[in-house]
Amino acid sequence: MTNIYLVRHAHSVYTTDEHSRPLSEKGLGDAAEVTKILKSENIHVVISSPYKRAIQTVEGIAAYIEKEVEIVEDFRERALTDEPAEDFTKAITRVWEDFNFSWDGGESNVAAQERGVQALFDVLERFEGQNIVIGAHGNIMVLIMNYFDQVYDFAFWKELAMPDIHKLSFEERALKWVERIGGFE
Template sequence: MTTNLYFVRHAHSVYTPDELARPLSEKGLQDACTVAELLKKESIDLVVSSPYKRAIQTVKGISENGIELAADFRERTLSERPVPDFASAVEKVWQDERFAWAGGESNIDARARGVKKTMELLHTHAGKNIVIGTHGNIMVLIMNHFNAVYDFQFWQSLTMPDIYKLTFTGTELIEVERIGRFT
C-alpha cells in the first residue's frame, strides 16, 4: 500500500519578526492559488500544516475538510536572535548536524521532530494522499532522513512555494517527484 506525502514549502511571505503571524505577500497569495489548482488533481485526503500563517495560507485552498495543525512541521528555529547572514548560518548547521546557534535547533533535533511527525502520519494514514504545509529547511531535513541527496545544496535550489511528492511503501521512501515549477 502506498502513501503519498505532498510537502509544500510555503509561498513568498511579507517579512515581519513575528514568525507565527507572518502572512503571504501578494505574489505568495497568487502562487497559493496555483498550489491549490495543482494539488486538487491529486485526490487529497488530508491537509496538515505548520501553525505558521504563511504555511496555512499556502495550503488553505486545497482542503475541503479543514486543516490539521502540526507544530512539528514548523520551521526549524535557527537562532534565538536574527543572524547577520542567514544563508551562512544555515550552511553552518548543515556542515555540522550537531551544531546549534544560541537558542536554535541543530539539524539532528529539528530533523528528529519532523521525522517523528512524518512517521506518525505514515502509520495513521497509510494509503492516503496527504498535503503537508511546511517550510524549506524542515522539509529538506525530513527528506534528508530518507535520502542524503536532499542536503544544503538542495535546500538552496528550492523555490517559494515548492511542492515535492514523496511516495512511500510503509515507511520506505520509493519515489520523489517535484510538482509544478515556481519562480
C-alpha cells in the same frame, strides 16, 4: 502507497514574528496555483505547520476537499537562532556543515530532523494509503527528505522554489520515490 505532498510555503512578507508572518500578494497568487495543481491529486488530508504562511499556502486545497487544515506543531520551521541572525547565510551554512551544531536558542539539524521525521512517521501511520498535503518550510522539508536520502542536502535546499511541492511516495515507512510537481521558480 501513501503519498505525502510536502509543500514549501509561498513567498511571505518578512517580519520577525515567525508565527504570524503572512503571504505577500505574490505568495497569495502562488498559493492559488498550489491549490490548482493539487486539485488533480485526489487529496484526502491537509496538514500544516502552525505558521500562518504555511497554512495560507495549503488552505485552498483544504477548502476544495471540504476539510479543515490539521495543525501539527512539529512541522514548524527549524529555529535557527533565538534572535534574528546578523548574517543569515553564514548562520544557515554553519548548521548544514555540522548537523550537530546549533546557534544559541536554535535547533541543530539533527534535532529538527528528528522532530520532523517523527511527525511524518505519525502521519504515515494515521493516514496509510491516503494522499496527504503537508504545508511546511524549506529547512524542515529538506531535513525530512534528507533523512531518507542524503541527496537532499544544503545545495538542494538552496535550489527550492517558494512555493515548491515534492510528492514522496511511501510503502509503510519506506520512501519509494520522490517527484517534484508544479513549475514554480
